[in-house]
Amino acid sequence: MIQNNNNPNIMTDEALHFFGKISASVSHEINNIINSISEMSGLLIDLSINAEHGRPLDVQKTKKHSESILKQSQRGFAILKRFNRFAHGVDKPLTTFNPIVHIENMVELCNRFAILKNVKLNFEPPKESPLVNGNPFKLQHAFFIYLEAALNTIDKNGTINIVFDNSTDCLKICLNIEPIKNIEETVMRINIHEDILKKMNCQACINTIEESNTVNIKLTFSELLLESIEHSSSLQNLH
Amino acid sequence: MFKEKVLLIDDEENFTTALSERMEARGVKAVTASNGSQALELVENENFDAIILDMIMPGMDGIETLKRLLEKNPDLQIILLTGHATVQKGIEALKLGAADFIEKPAGVQQLIQKVKDAKAKRIAITNKRNEEMLTDILRTKGW
Numbered sequence: 001m002i003q004n005n006n007n008p009n010i011m012t013d014e015a016l017h018f019f020g021k022i023s024a025s026v027s028h029e030i031n032n033i034i035n036s037i038s039e040m041s042g043l044l045i046d047l048s049i050n051a052e053h054g055r056p057l058d059v060q061k062t063k064k065h066s067e068s069i070l071k072q073s074q075r076g077f078a079i080l081k082r083f084n085r086f087a088h089g090v091d092k093p094l095t096t097f098n099p100i101v102h103i104e105n106m107v108e109l110c111n112r113f114a115i116l117k118n119v120k121l122n123f124e125p126p127k128e129s130p131l132v133n134g135n136p137f138k139l140q141h142a143f144f145i146y147l148e149a150a151l152n153t154i155d156k157n158g159t160i161n162i163v164f165d166n167s168t169d170c171l172k173i174c175l176n177i178e179p180i181k182n183i184e185e186t187v188m189r190i191n192i193h194e195d196i197l198k199k200m201n202c203q204a205c206i207n208t209i210e211e212s213n214t215v216n217i218k219l220t221f222s223e224l225l226l227e228s229i230e231h232s233s234s235l236q237n238l239h
Numbered sequence: 240m241f242k243e244k245v246l247l248i249d250d251e252e253n254f255t256t257a258l259s260e261r262m263e264a265r266g267v268k269a270v271t272a273s274n275g276s277q278a279l280e281l282v283e284n285e286n287f288d289a290i291i292l293d294m295i296m297p298g299m300d301g302i303e304t305l306k307r308l309l310e311k312n313p314d315l316q317i318i319l320l321t322g323h324a325t326v327q328k329g330i331e332a333l334k335l336g337a338a339d340f341i342e343k344p345a346g347v348q349q350l351i352q353k354v355k356d357a358k359a360k361r362i363a364i365t366n367k368r369n370e371e372m373l374t375d376i377l378r379t380k381g382w
Contacts, residue, residue, distance in 0.1 A: 032254070
């Protein structure tokens with residue numbers, strides 16, 4: 001977890017704010033799912049009561065709504081699984097983990113924010129997947145700060161590509177954002193968090209291409225957050 | 240024969256499909272829209288006793304849709320449906336002209352009651368306007 005200078009066991013306001021945003025989004029999505037399941041179950045009960053009173057049961061309709069309930073349940077399980085993985089990120093301040101798994105999880109959790117803004121998130125996992133020692137929650141928080149700044153300044157129907165740079169031993173994540181409404185605002189929104197990001201040992205290189213209204217952000221996580229990097233050939237989910 | 244007519248606006252199409260069917264089985268005609276733009280087109284051509292509108296939707300959100308619907312017709316009775324009903328959000332919605340505010344999950348009977356209340360309010364507004372118009376005619380024409 002992000003540690004307070006006076007008490008290492010207390011999360012900072014920024015970290016709590018981040019945790020709250022993700023939790024609120026997930027709970028809202030789960031509420032929508034339960035709401036749909038509740039209405040579809042109610043409809044199945046209505047159809048059953050009608051059948052009890054002699055009205056023929058529409059088998060196709062019953063099947064269709066039962067399948068929709070199943071799909072909504074599966075959607076709910078997938079969200080809860082992602083949220084559970086995210087929540088376990090605060091279990092240990094230092095652990096060995098696969099950062100790609102955590103970034104992918106974060107992208108999935110943030111997809112609702114993107115959908116609400118009609119923005120597409122493209123996640124491209126690297127061929128090789130590193131294992132690192134560090135704090136998965138810090139990594140997710142830093143990534144979220146950039147993704148949120150991008151989502152707040154991207155134009156409607158835009159795309160954010162999330163790719164990894166494997167050319168060095170450091171963990172480097174690139175966000176390619178296009179089209180941007182206001183490049184200066186994007187940079188300003190990111191710079192606001194400079195101090196927090198420094199504490200998380202995350203450095204950003206922002207490259208703007210004005211002709212195409214594109215912003216490229218390259219995030220580099222230094223060894224204090226991610227103590228060492230060891231490449232492994234396959235993805236490993238440690239949680 | 241349907242007694243009331245409602246427009247359901249929500250991007251969760253499983254929810255609106257099931258809810259509309261349940262409402263119609265209970266005597267309320269329900270038309271569905273999955274986004275704000277679709278809803279704006281529907282109110283151009285059809286009259287509704289009430290509109291049930293989800294607060295959070297992709298693209299045009301509930302508050303923006305509410306504003307634009309009321310610009311088209313200030314008498315529309317719009318009931319905002321939200322997953323996180325806070326006092327602040329409720330006040331904001333009512334200030335913007337929403338007729339009511341309801342938290343998810345809302346049961347079909349609760350929603351139908353809200354639609355009936357909205358219809359009664361709409362009729363009262365229409366009657367009052369007609370009465371004022373009649374008084375004005377009688378006063379100015381001096382018959």
